[in-house]
Amino acid sequence: MKPLSGRVTSLDVAALAGVSQSAVSRAFTEGSSISEAKRKAILDAALKLNYVPNSIASSLTTRRTNMVAVILGNLDNPFYVQVLKALITRLQARGVQILTFTVKNGSNSDDALMRVLRYQVDGIILTSAQLSTRMTGICHDRGIPIVLFNRYIPGSSASGVRCDNAAGGRLMAEALLGAGARSFALLKGDPNGTTSQDRQRGFTDCLLERGIPPADILELEGQSTYDGGHAATLRAFLDERHPIPDAIFGINDIMAMGAMDALRGEMGVKIPADLMVGGFDNIDEADRWPYRLTTVRQPVDEMTEEALNLLDLDNPGAAIQPGIDIKVPGRIVWRSTIPRPVDL
Amino acid sequence: MKPLSGRVTSLDVAALAGVSQSAVSRAFTEGSSISEAKRKAILDAALKLNYVPNSIASSLTTRRTNMVAVILGNLDNPFYVQVLKALITRLQARGVQILTFTVKNGSNSDDALMRVLRYQVDGIILTSAQLSTRMTGICHDRGIPIVLFNRYIPGSSASGVRCDNAAGGRLMAEALLGAGARSFALLKGDPNGTTSQDRQRGFTDCLLERGIPPADILELEGQSTYDGGHAATLRAFLDERHPIPDAIFGINDIMAMGAMDALRGEMGVKIPADLMVGGFDNIDEADRWPYRLTTVRQPVDEMTEEALNLLDLDNPGAAIQPGIDIKVPGRIVWRSTIPRPVDL
Incomplete structure (x- = not known):
């Protein structure tokens, strides 16, 4: 156990620094009124005595x-x-x-x-x-x-x-449509999260409004992770032999990066020549040379x-x-x- | 301010659950002796009354x-x-x-x-x-x-x-020497950190012992980051025109990844054909398709x-x-x- 008695108190610090006990308290409170010279004298005295104020105890009065x-x-x-x-x-x-x-x-x-x-x-x-x-x-x-x-x-x-996730999903749909994509895959994240749902909804609504048939929007479960995006991509296009679409939208960048590595590393797909990829978040990694991912930035x-x-x-x-x-x-x-x- | 009076206490919970006050305390303490049925009855009563024990207050007695x-x-x-x-x-x-x-x-x-x-x-x-x-x-x-x-x-x-960082640095030196490297660059991290110093020392000592002249070990400051590794590599081999060595050792993986992207993306260097790269840490990213980095694993x-x-x-x-x-x-x-x- 730590010693209960014999511990240095703010009174000891006040005595050594030649100030009042309330000045010691102010010296340890952010933004309180005390001169810099006095604060420094008190902190020096506190260091000499190994004194540390107890925020836990004072929280009981200040709540x-x-x-x-x-x-x-x-x-x-x-x-x-x-x-x-x-x-x-x-x-x-x-x-x-x-x-x-x-x-x-x-x-x-x-x-x-x-x-x-x-x-x-x-x-x-x-x-x-x-x-x-x-x-x-x-x-x-x-x-x-x-x-x-x-x-x-x-x-x-x-x-x-x-972030306005639904509007961001729409931005990505417009970007891909503008580049000529007509068939799509979508890497979804956490099914209970509104973030993933909203991005998906904005993206899909925009595609449907622009005349893309629902059959041309393939939904994949990417579990919000790199490994999930990588595995879902391999499963869909290697194991289940779905045709490679014009574009993949990763609901977040890290899934899009997993998909890119699966497509290029395991299937020799060229990006964007054979297939376009869009992400969401604009994480630092998305800007690196192997990815250079077009994405929706969250501020x-x-x-x-x-x-x-x-x-x-x-x-x-x-x-x-x-x-x-x-x-x-x-x-x-x-x-x-x-x-x-x-x-x- | 949160209300100071009228707040539910453990006595109220004890009364509602029909148990003693000390039983309430035990119900909220990990590993204490109480039957599962009693604990559940107490937690139910606490939820009904919106009671939450105050760990802050009890820490003053338990320290x-x-x-x-x-x-x-x-x-x-x-x-x-x-x-x-x-x-x-x-x-x-x-x-x-x-x-x-x-x-x-x-x-x-x-x-x-x-x-x-x-x-x-x-x-x-x-x-x-x-x-x-x-x-x-x-x-x-x-x-x-x-x-x-x-x-x-x-x-x-x-x-x-x-991690035995010095020994890990030696392992990497042996791996590169074994693969035929005879000239080296080294991306250093935080100059005050013993981790970076030890890896560098182990690496360099091993090379010197094996007859590599000090002039063939170029030291670069990579600041322990991706961006730092990337920039230091460009500065050394594009701006300052140092000859490209046989191998680069990144004191950590993230600097090695920055160097790889600078070498391939900006200078068209082939890895490992033109230059070998070694890292340290074995972060998840090092295993991804664009990098597949040989590294020293920290457990x-x-x-x-x-x-x-x-x-x-x-x-x-x-x-x-x-x-x-x-x-x-x-x-x-x-x-x-x-x-x-x-x-x-």
């Missing part, structure tokens, strides 16, 4: 822990690593600590939230998984805002920010900023605004996997 | 928060994403929460540790950055073990686990397991064992970027 929980799904998708990096950067800069959880794609995150609540976090960002209405209610009753990142839950009172920085605005950490007393649904538009990033229409 | 801090460097390197995933999986399975911090490569992590200490974590895993002897002392004095992951700090009393699962053994979370009262340095051997994974010697 703020300065911790935010980030609940992540699939870290195999580099897009969510990029989101995690962006959230960490912004939260750390504000002096906020991050409790990280992962939950399997498509599974319910109620258990993770129950664990998070025991730590009295100031807010929750959910980048994946399902969430019950009941659990949202429990969090909101306790004054803890939940922000959904790149998803929404129909009927939920949780607010969120997402991660703008989305993380909106997510933190919704969390509203600066106004802990404010009522939680339920059901706000912010949609940020995506845009096509043209590279080498879809011939770009000549600008007339 | 255990059940939180571990993971301090990460560069999440741009997929190897450390893989490590984070492995740590999250193992810690979550034990009911331990993870506080995540990132620190710039090569910078000092004392500030991050000061922040971590205020949350009274039960242990700290450091996968990057420097650490002062003073800060190690502060943590150990407070009974908080620090485990260094894939690095060591000379003279530090912190324990750690790492991440074995290393994370050893790291958690060193943390020894089950024995909070135990004295911290200082200065344990566990080295796990790496091994060559043969793929396409180095011709494999015929097994005679």
